Structure formats: structure tokens, C-alpha cells
Amino acid sequence: GQNIDQPTEMTATEGAIVQINCTYQTSGFNGLFWYQQHAGEAPTFLSYNVLDGLEEKGRFSSFLSRSKGYSYLLLKELQMKDSASYLCAIRTSTSGTYKYIFGTGTRLKVLA
Amino acid sequence: AAGVIQSPRHLIKEKRETATLKCYPIPRHDTVYWYQQGPGQDPQFLISFYEKMQSDKGSIPDRFSAQQFSDYHSELNMSSLELGDSALYFCASSLEGERGYEQYFGPGTRLTVT
Numbered sequence: 594g595q596n597i598d599q600p601t602e603m604t605a606t607e608g609a610i611v612q613i614n615c616t617y618q619t620s621g622f623n624g625l626f627w628y629q630q631h632a633g634e635a636p637t638f639l640s641y642n643v644l645d646g647l648e649e650k651g652r653f654s655s656f657l658s659r660s661k662g663y664s665y666l667l668l669k670e671l672q673m674k675d676s677a678s679y680l681c682a683i684r685t686s687t688s689g690t691y692k693y694i695f696g697t698g699t700r701l702k703v704l705a
Numbered sequence: 706a707a708g709v710i711q712s713p714r715h716l717i718k719e720k721r722e723t724a725t726l727k728c729y730p731i732p733r734h735d736t737v738y739w740y741q742q743g744p745g746q747d748p749q750f751l752i753s754f755y756e757k758m759q760s761d762k763g764s765i766p767d768r769f770s771a772q773q774f775s776d777y778h779s780e781l782n783m784s785s786l787e788l789g790d791s792a793l794y795f796c797a798s799s800l801e802g803e804r805g806y807e808q809y810f811g812p813g814t815r816l817t818v819t
Contacts, residue, residue, distance in 0.1 A: 695748045
């Protein structure tokens with residue numbers, strides 16, 4: 594089957610660095626996405642990994658290890674506005690069609 | 706830049722009524738996805754369309770149906786509404802062939818069934 598695991602909640606201090614982990618089990622893996630979602634709002638795209646390694650984008654970095662079914666999102670220089678849910682999503686490909694499966698999200702609280 | 710448009714933003718219906726949610730993807734995007742997100746839950750994939758043809762189906766109840774029209778807008782039709790259908794319904798669009806097939810989400814339609 595397909596499964597995505599993320600911690601439910603994390604707390605960090607403004608200015609600090611936080612790492613949000615995501616592990617997954619799937620067949621037909623075709624990419625991993627991280628989204629940020631504020632309560633009641635739409636998810637917004639943060640990063641995409643399809644090959645092993647680190648992708649850096651400003652204060653956000655995402656890492657993928659396909660052999661381990663593991664990814665993390667690294668947030669540096671935390672700001673209060675980073676308090677949100679962070680969703681790990683995988684795209685699977687079966688017979689040429691794509692499906693996106695979301696994890697339950699990690700609710701991050703940034704404290705002053 | 707143009708974003709995904711969803712209408713209405715809020716909808717209140719009674720049990721057993723029907724509802725139609727509309728989605729207007731970003732211009733040139735050829736793929737539309739529908740998601741249902743309950744309170745405190747992750748988005749659940751319902752259905753997707755590529756070039757006006759259904760491309761994949763997730764956990765969409767038989768009471769729901771969807772289609773994509775010639776202008777690429779999509780509608781999600783929900784009948785015999787139940788209390789459990791109360792949720793945020795997101796539409797997302799993407800352009801197949803773009804690196805990452807990044808999905809752009811609309812603001813969502815909040816459906817409340819009373």
C-alpha cells in the first residue's frame with residue numbers, strides 16, 4: 594500500500610532551524626513535494642525532489658533519499674509567519690497517470 | 706499572475722441537497738485536481754482531469770461526479786449531501802510537462818452541510 598508518515602506537531606523558536614521529517618512507502622514513486630498550509634487556506638508549493646539529494650531554495654531546503662523512502666524539509670532563520678502546517682506529498686505514476694497522496698501534515702509552532 | 710479561481714468560496718446546504726463547485730484553472734494549465742480536506746485532516750484526492758478527460762480517480766463517493774469543460778474549467782457536482790461532506794474542497798491545476806508538475810491550489814470552497 595501507500596503510506597506517508599510525518600510528526601504531528603513541532604515547536605521551535607524564532608531564528609532557529611527546524612527539520613521536519615517525512616517517511617513514505619509507495620510503488621511507482623514519481624516525486625516528493627512539500628507544501629505549506631496556513632489554517633483555512635490553500636496549500637502553497639515549497640519544494641520538489643525527484644532525485645536523491647538536497648534542493649535549496651532560500652530559507653527552505655528539502656532532502657530526498659529514495660532508497661530509504663525518506664525526506665526532510667529544513668527551515669532556517671525561523672520567522673513567526675512560518676507557523677503553519679507542512680504537508681509532505683508524493684506523486685505516484687501508474688500506467689501513465691499521476692496521483693498525489695498527502696501526508697497528514699506537521700503543525701509547526703514558532704515561538705518568540 | 707493569474708491564479709486558480711474557485712467559486713463559490715462558501716456554501717451552506719442542507720442534507721440531501723445538491724451542490725456544484727466550480728474551478729477555473731490557471732490559463733494554459735491542462736490538468737485539474739479536486740481534493741477534499743476535512744478539519745485537521747490532510748487533503749484527500751478525489752479526481753483529476755487531463756485535457757478534459759478523467760485521468761485518475763481517488764476516494765470520490767458515487768454521489769459525486771465531476772467533469773472538465775472545453776474551456777478547461779471544471780465542476781464538482783455533489784448530490785444527496787451528508788453532514789460528513791462538510792469540508793474544504795480545493796481545486797488545483799498544473800501543466801503536464803513542466804518540471805515538477807507543480808500543482809497550484811485555489812483558495813478552496815468551504816462547504817457546510819446542515
